[in-house]
Amino acid sequence: MSEVLFLAHRIPFPPDRGDKIRSCHVLRHIAALAPVHVACFADDETDLGHEPELAALAASHCLVRRTRSLPVAGLAALATGKPVSLTAFADDALHAYVARVLAERPIAAIYVFSGQMAQYVPASFAGRVVMDFVDVDSAKFEAYAKSGGFAARTLYEREARLLSRFESRIARRASVSLLVTPEETGLFRARLSDGDEPVLQAMCNGIDTEFFDPQDVPGALEMAGEGPQITFTGQMDYPPNVAAVEMFARDVMPAIRAVIPDARFNVVGRAPAPAVRALDGVHATRVTGAVLDVRPWVVGADLVVAPLTIARGVQNKVLEAMAMARPVLATPQAATGIAARDGFELVVAEGAEALARQALALLHDPVRSATIGQSARAFVLRECGWNHVLAPLAGLLGLGDTGGGARVAA
Structure with missing residues (x-):
């Protein structure tokens, strides 16, 4: 044999x-x-x-x-x-x-x-x-x-x-x-x-669509009393991820919080580099470090973001969030290789100003966000x-x- x-x-x-x-x-x-x-x-x-x-x-x-x-x-x-x-x-x-x-x-x-x-x-x-x-x-x-x-x-x-x-x-x-x-x-x-x-x-x-199923997440986060949750997941000593969360925390979150003061940004992933740890508390950014299961942080998010400016290949973090029926806001670099339609199965924006504008639009329209999330999961089930x-x-x-x-x- x-x-x-x-x-x-x-x-x-x-x-x-x-x-x-x-x-x-x-x-x-x-x-x-x-x-x-x-x-x-x-x-x-x-x-x-x-x-x-x-x-x-x-x-x-x-x-x-x-x-x-x-x-x-x-x-x-x-x-x-x-x-x-x-x-x-x-x-x-x-x-x-x-x-x-x-x-x-x-x-x-x-x-x-x-x-x-x-x-x-x-x-x-x-x-x-x-x-x-x-x-x-x-x-x-x-x-x-x-x-x-x-x-x-x-x-x-x-x-x-x-x-x-x-x-x-x-x-x-x-x-x-x-x-x-x-x-x-x-x-x-x-x-x-x-x-x-x-x-x-x-x-x-x-994508393992059974594991990343929004209906089967143990210990889904209940963030009672907290405002809208924006989440990024990834290996947090990887330079493109570090650059992405630095940009979002420092350049995008102020514009979001000027309109939605209780919005929070969660940076979820192992081995946060010193530059990432320094973001904890900056413009309502929370750096978790390693977590036992990333799914509760994803399914508990009102919006998942992937603001990478350097990206090679397909971003698993994007597909995972889509599989969990979350609305995803991604840069063109992070969306590359994913044949989903902008505005239907995910939202694409480039630059801090455009990212803030699209994030606010999604956070202000939960019905549209939910529709995009459901369409995203259907896309992943069909194609991935x-x-x-x-x-x-x-x-x-x-x-x-x-x-x-x-x-x-x-």
Whole structure:
């Protein structure tokens, strides 16, 4: 029986952040198709604590605690001429595990989740390689370079340049490369260096519509006596999220509270950076830090916002809020890749003034907000279930037919 090797830069458990949500559902889907061997990293002791879940799903696995700091990886990368992203995820134990699995097991395909892990695919491997870039990392570093100081800008520009070359090379090595949206696919294609045209496809993110069901949320928040609740969710040490909540708290909330004085802004998510923690209490902003379950904060919100100015791929936070029938106000960057209609299934606005204006319009019209929320859930149920999204994987891995009808676009 054909088997699959799955490589990921982070253990897919628990599926509580964007990359883990996608990798976890992909891994589970592959495990239902064939025995799967998994090589991945743990960021910390909490990640290591989820090894039993990985062991229960995988035919074999290698989980390595990643201890090399970014400064150390940066120095090594400068010495070798490699991207920092690759150096930070280089590990001898993982290389040895991959070599052993390929030598001992009938591996027909390798699924590579995130570009950093492509360094573990041997040039000699003759089976299928599915490279899931998710989004274009090199473009993200280019965006970071535009807002940093001289030293940061120099490092980000170097990373973007080297990573772009690497992305181009491994896309041509792969049987097929996946991006999370048609827009990311087009961006990746436009950035390719000269050479053979690789096979690129878009495989969108999905949503667990049973878990994100507004009718089945334990401990839904009751904010009696408080005014309208505006909520942002996400990993709060991620620079685009940090920039988004800083802008909303400092530039948008004053305009909202000038009209609705008791409106509150909830920033919900783990590991808030110092700049995020400093927002607690600023213009009625509440920074929660990690919560056991994000759903009560979402279903208890009058409005969910995603005011990102730098965004790659599909924002799971947007789809999750839509699945929970909440009205979502998003920037064009945060709405990219979601084929919902502006004004019907979500609302799109750009800039602090427009965001404040649209937020006030939605908060003043609860009937329209509820209608948008219900339409949003109907859209997610129709278009974004994981089984529907992942149906092509069997065919991409050479394990069977594609299942037809799924959302994969060239």
